[in-house]
Structures are given as C-alpha cells and as structure tokens.
Amino acid sequence: TFTEAGRTVAHRIVVDGESVRVKGDPARLEQVISNLVDNALKYTPAGGEVRIITARAGADAIVRVEDTGEGIRDDLLPKVFDLFEQEPQALDRARGGLGLGLTLVKRLAELHGGSVSVTSAGPGLGSEFTVRLPAVEAVPHDGLAPPAAASGSGRRVLIVEDNADARESLCLFLQLVGHEVATAEDGPRGLDTLQTFQPDVAVIDVGLPGMDGYALAHAIRQRPGGQRMCLIALTGYGQAEDQRRALDAGFDIHLTKPIDPEKIQHLLTRV
Numbered sequence: 001t002f003t004e005a006g007r008t009v010a011h012r013i014v015v016d017g018e019s020v021r022v023k024g025d026p027a028r029l030e031q032v033i034s035n036l037v038d039n040a041l042k043y044t045p046a047g048g049e050v051r052i053i054t055a056r057a058g059a060d061a062i063v064r065v066e067d068t069g070e071g072i073r074d075d076l077l078p079k080v081f082d083l084f085e086q087e088p089q090a091l092d093r094a095r096g097g098l099g100l101g102l103t104l105v106k107r108l109a110e111l112h113g114g115s116v117s118v119t120s121a122g123p124g125l126g127s128e129f130t131v132r133l134p135a136v137e138a139v140p141h142d143g144l145a146p147p148a149a150a151s152g153s154g155r156r157v158l159i160v161e162d163n164a165d166a167r168e169s170l171c172l173f174l175q176l177v178g179h180e181v182a183t184a185e186d187g188p189r190g191l192d193t194l195q196t197f198q199p200d201v202a203v204i205d206v207g208l209p210g211m212d213g214y215a216l217a218h219a220i221r222q223r224p225g226g227q228r229m230c231l232i233a234l235t236g237y238g239q240a241e242d243q244r245r246a247l248d249a250g251f252d253i254h255l256t257k258p259i260d261p262e263k264i265q266h267l268l269t270r271v
C-alpha cells in the first residue's frame with residue numbers, strides 16, 4: 001500500500017531479477033528508482049500491479065519498472081521525458097505536479113553514463129520504463145563518486161510553494177544543477193526560513209493559501225536585507241496586468257506556469 005492525498009491505495013508489488021552493480025551516487029540512483037516507482041503507483045489504479053525487475057545485458061545493468069496502469073498514447077511517448085510534458089487532464093496524468101520527475105530520471109541516468117526509455121501499448125494498457133547504466137563487476141575500492149553537477153555558480157534559493165509535488169520537483173532540479181535549496185509550504189513558514197537560510201533568491205507561488213505570494217513579497221522587502229534579494233513570482237496567468245501586479249508587490253521577475261526549470265537556472269546564473 002501507499003498513501004496518496006490522505007488515502008491508502010493497495011497495489012501488488014513484485015521485485016524480481018538478478019543482483020547487478022553500478023558505480024554512482026547512491027542518493028541520486030535512489031531518486032531514479034523512487035521516481036519511476038512513484039510514477040507507476042500514481043497512475044495505476046488500486047488493485048493493479050507494479051513490477052521492478054533487474055537484469056544484466058552485456059555491459060549494462062538494467063532496471064525495468066512495469067505497471068498495469070493508465071498507459072501512454074503513442075504520440076506522447078517521444079515527449080514523456082520533456083520538461084512538464086503531461087497527459088491531458090481527462091486522463092488525470094497531471095495530478096497537480098510540475099512534470100519534473102521523469103526529466104530528473106533522464107538527467108540523472110545520463111549523468112551516470114546511462115539512459116532511460118519508455119514503452120506502452122497504449123491508454124489503459126500499462127507502461128514500462130527501462131533504465132540502463134554501465135555495470136561494474138565488483139564494488140569499487142575508491143568509493144562511490146557522485147556525478148558532477150551542471151556547471152554554473154551556485155545560489156541559495158528558497159522555494160515557497162504549497163503544492164508538494166511542484167515544490168519537491170523544483171527543489172530536486174535546482175539541487176541537481178548545483179544550488180543550495182530550502183523549501184516552505186506557505187508564507188509564514190517562508191518568512192521563518194528566511195531567518196536561518198538567508199537566500200539569494202526566493203521563488204514564490206503567488207497563489208499561496210492564507211498569506212499569498214504578493215503579501216509575502218511585500219513582507220520580505222520590509223525586512224533587513226530584503227531589498228537585495230531577487231524575488232521570482234510564479235503565477236498561472238501571464239497577462240500584462242498580472243505582471244504589473246507582481247512587480248508592484250516587489251517581485252523582480254514574473255514567470256507563468258508551467259515553469260521551465262532551465263529558464264530559472266539561466267536566471268539564477270545571472271543573479
């Protein structure tokens with residue numbers, strides 16, 4: 001079982017295959033597998049099956065995550081690992097997330113010298129994700145070396161976002177490319193985090209419950225050092241009036257969802 005939105009959902013989980021070894025960062029490799037398994041669980045109805053299979057194929061170690069869930073249309077298969085590519089709402093694929101999980105899987109697999117691919121027979125017929133990584137014959141004596149993060153000057157970034165999937169996905173991406181990241185789920189917690197974390201940049205969803213992002217930006221600007229911080233507003237609307245309101249509230253930059261993390265990364269390197 002696993003918990004989603006406060007409810008427990010039952011699945012049949014099967015783990016099978018042979019023992020294989022790879023050289024890499026254990027935490028990042030765990031993210032690869034956990035993101036694929038979480039993806040399978042989310043899009044497989046209660047009572048469905050998720051299989052995690054390991055194997056050795058020549059010089060490659062292979063991990064396959066198969067499910068009996070919603071499946072993927074043929075026209076979407078080539079786009080699954082693109083930033084924010086999601087199924088239409090009618091198939092309930094978005095689930096409120098930013099669509100970064102599979103992009104992270106692809107990026108992390110490539111940083112380890114591997115690859116990831118997906119197949120599906122179509123909607124309602126399940127999916128199969130396959131990760132290939134260079135295999136090693138024995139545990140390296142020099143320890144497990146983490147993959148190098150993308151180049152660029154690291155920043156201290158605070159993310160204030162009430163959507164857990166969006167918050168965690170953006171956090172993982174920014175950490176992957178070399179930034180130090182703290183998160184908060186609402187405005188008051190964001191202000192508390194400012195005291196200890198002292199970020200260079202704050203990425204704030206303006207649609208926060210209670211204290212919205214506009215009020216949070218105004219409060220940050222009133223605090224010591226708040227005028228020097230770069231504030232990036234995330235909104236669901238991109239009209240000129242929305243941009244003006246964000247700037248009037250104290251934001252430096254206005255971005256419309258779904259956001260492009262690569263664009264945020266480019267902005268951060270210029271801060």
